[in-house]
Structure formats: C-alpha cells, structure tokens
Amino acid sequence: MVGSVHDAEDLTQETYLRAWKARERYDEQRASVRTWLYRIATNVCLTALEGRPRRPLPSGLGTASDDPGAPLIPDFEVPWLQPLPERYLSADRDDPQARLAARAGVRLALVAAMQVLPPRQRAVLVLRDVLGFSAAEVAGQLDTTTASVTSALQRARAAVATASPSEDGLREPAAGPTIERYVRAFEASDVDTLVTLLTADAVLEMPPVPLWYRGRADYGRFMARVFAMRPGAWRVLSTTANGQPALTAYCPDDGGGHRLHTLQVLTVTAAGIAHTVVFQDPKVFAAFELAPSL
Template sequence: MTDKPTNEDFLRLADPMRRELLAHCYRMMGSVHDAEDQVQETYLRAWRAYDGFEGRSSLRTWLYRIATTTCLTALDNRSRRPLPTGLGAPSTEASAPLAQDGEVPWLEPAPDAMTGVGADDPAAVVTSRESVRLALIAALQHLPPRQRAVLVLRDVLRWKAAEVAEAVGISTAAVNSILQRARAQLSEVSPHLDDPVEPLTTEQQAHLERYVAAFENYDVDGLVHLFTEDAIWEMPPFVGWYQGPEAIAELTRIHCPAQGPGDLKLVPIAANGQPAFAVYHRADGVYGQFAIMVVTFSGDRVGHVGMFFEESLFETFGMPAKWEGSETK
C-alpha cells in the first residue's frame, strides 16, 4: 500500500511543468498576462484537489486538463484577442491618420524565456517554435474557445481523441467533428501555418542585421528592399494594417517619430520563437521605451512585423523603461 500523496509532493512534481502550462494557456488566451493568471488558477485548483488524484493518468495530463478547463471558463465572457489584420478591414493607406482602439483586448507576444522555447525540456514538443509562433497564436483567436482547445490538444500536444474528449467534456465523435472544422477555419485564415519554423539561416541573419541597421540609421529607402512584396506591418493598439514595402516605408516616413539616424535603438530579445526587439526612441537625448517588435521571415525577406505598443510588455520581457546600454549612439 502506497503512502497518500501530500501537497509537498504536488509542489515538487508539478513546479517543473509551469512553463509548458504557461505556453498552453498562452495559446488559449492570446495574452501572456492572462496566461499567467490561468496557470496560477490551475495550480491552486490542482493543489486543493491533489489528495484525490488517483494517478489514473500522468500528473502532466491531469494538470493540462485542469488548465484547459480553467482557460475555457475564463474565456466564457471574454472577447478574442485579434491583431489588426484579424478585424476584417482592408489594408490602410499609409498617409491616413493613425487610429487606435484601447478597448480591444489585443493579442500579445510572449517571451521565449517564459514559454520555454529553445529550452532543454523533455516535453519540447509543447514549447517548440511552431507551437507558439505569432501567426499560430493569432490564427487560434479566430476559433471559438472549445474549437481552440480541441485543436491545441490534438494537433499541438498530440493527445488522442479520447483524451481530448475527457478533458473538454464531450464525446470522441464530437472531438473529431470539431477538429475538422477547426483545421478548416485555421487553413482559411492562415494558409501557411504548415510551413516549418526553423532557426534563422546565415542569409536570414545577415538580412536581419541589415533590417536593424536600416531602422537605426533611418534608411527608409533601404527598408523597401528588405520586405517581401506582400509583407504586412501592424501595430496594435492602432487598428490599421499596411501591406507592401512601399506602404511600410511611407508609413515610416509619415508616422514614425524618428527624424534621423540614431533616433531608434533596436535591442534584441526573443519572442514567440522568432526574432524580436525592444525598440527605444530617443527624445531629449534619452532612449525611452517605444514598442516591442516581432519579426517574421518569409524565405529570406521579412514577411510580417508586429509592433506592440503596450508599455507593460517591456516589463514582461524584462526590459528597462529607458535604455542606457553601451551601444547607444
């Protein structure tokens, strides 16, 4: 007869899974802040119920079930978290005035350090680059919460249909039907999600360095050659989005507060398994926080840029409000 599990056992065994559970909740919620809240709730519920855990499934599976239920409950009365491209409006003229909407709960990027991307993790499949890339998180927001949960559990975590049915509280047949609809919807809103996500090639890395140099040197003409022909630029909470190198360059000339070389500083960070930067803008000789930039490559050029102007994200990424690094000009 085995000893009854204790709360101390739970804390010791469950704590190493915190990052992967955060990644799971982030896929569901579209916000690292909301994901942290749901992970906390998951651990609280699990801790309270651990005396009754009978070990019929692994502790990991049990925690994922609780986390999924917790997220679904939280999503009952919440709007989805879109990017501007997800609002259904056509691309915006670069010369148009900027319009922002602070009422929309916008999608947020997530630091790799929080979701475990690139970590030496035995459950690396659940924290791979593909599983948290920005395009996938944005596409998942187009699905109703239950569809989102079924697709994540089946296609990301590779659970069996019967396991998903138990976690979500539906039949196996319903799981298969929901999964089919979710895959079709995802393919419609983001047809290139099956493309592999790999670390940058040598050529892409060199291209990224040219991209950074163009921004820091205020080389707007040079930017045109760094984007794909159908590249997209979007920057919540501003509702507009812009397509094509010329439109992105014009947007930069008209609306970017930088006036010349050295006005912007791009400090490398890591978000969603992709290249990313904490962008600082110089005013009165001081580099203050400006935006978190996440860059997506399409081939050897930049195909998408998300500029996130939520100030709290700098703290999320462990970046200071003012940049005083030795590389500032």
C-alpha cells in the same frame, strides 16, 4: 488559449489552486499527473473564456489602410492579442525538432488565428497539435467522444490553415542575416533598404493602434513617416517573442539618449520579412521586462 500573458499567469495560478484542493481525488490509475493538470487547466481556460471577446490584431478587425498619414490613435478598449516572452518557452528540450515544434505552436499569427475559433475547438487544437495528447486523452479531458474531438480538430485546422506561412517557409535559424540587415537599416532610418527585405505583400500592424498596412510601398511610406517624426539615430536590440525573431526599438530623445518606442515581432520567410507586428503597449513592455531607456 487566452492570447494574454497576464490572463495566462492568473489562470495558471487558478489551475494550481484547483489541483491542490483536489489532490486527494487524483487517481494515478486513471491518468498521469500531466494529463490531470492539463484537464484542470483546460477547464479553467474554458470557464474564463465564457462571454469574453476574442483578442484580435488590427488585421483581424478591418481592411488595410492606404493612408500612411492616418492618425495614430490607440484604442485601449480593444482587448488586443499579446505577444509571449521567451522565458515562457521551454529551453531544456534536447531534441531540436521538439524545440522547433514548441515554437511553431505559439507563433503569433497562429495564436491570432486561434482567437477566432470557438473556445472548445481552440482547446482541441492546442491539446492535440501543440501539446501532443491523443484523441482519446483529449476526449477524456473534455468529457466528449473521440469522434467529436477528431471532427473539432479538422474544423480547427482548416480555420487556421492560412493564418501564417507553412513551417517549410519559415527561416530558422537562417533568419539571422535578414534580421541583421533590417536592424542596420532601421537604426539608420534607411527606408529604401528596409523595403528590399520585405516580401511583396508584407503586413505591418501596430496594436493598440487599429491601423495596418499591406505591401512594400505602404509599409515603406509609413516607416518614412515614423523616421520623420523621430529623426536621428535609433537603437534596435534583438530579442525573441512567440518563438520568433523580435526587436526592441529605442527612438532618440531630447537628452541625447534613447527611450523605449516599440517591441516588434517579425515573421521571416525564405522570401523575406512577411509580417511585422509592432506593439506599443505599456503592459507588453512590462511583460517583456524592457528597459525604458538606454
């Protein structure tokens, strides 16, 4: 809903606080505890989002750059979308399909697309398609009609339909070999191999720098610049974010070790890596509890 791990933490605390204060008014004949809590959480989120700007990625703010030498100037005035650490995703689901559905509901591209929606449409989409509530239950949570929920859901689905590859196009868990080859190429600063692992129109973006690139050629030219700026052997560790493959990149430092450089969230399709979002924000590093050096 809010696109920020830190905001979500605060709003979760507020949800439990409101629930505790209202506990004597809870009626188990009217709703389950789960439905009741999500109603409170939804209202907390809607209140928090009033008058608040959306959290974008660079690709949501303007056209792609074709200049690999453009200045890398971060813009911390923009409330950038944040990735989600794996620890926030339930790991105790016995059903593989349920686990896949849970991860599909928090894909980075999907969350980015949600930020464009009006808050109530965003809430309907999350409650219906991610959390699996019925239209009648959502209508009760939002104090509206079932017809209104159905209409809002249709509009929301249409708005995010092109946000990311279809689930049929995503490679899970077959992304492993592609990621392994990408890691080896990255550690060796091997741009030629990197670009062979990309789709033709692959996107590279890097909040908080408001720059982004599209296509193998510009992606490769920018990576050549990065490796020229940080020559030597890199270290790359595999992790996950938003239920997707992710990498933690450490660049060589002057003392012979490696220091934290970026967290990279990858979208891997059957055709290759289609999207890489590179985060270089201290708040993101803290949320993922990343070691500052190796």
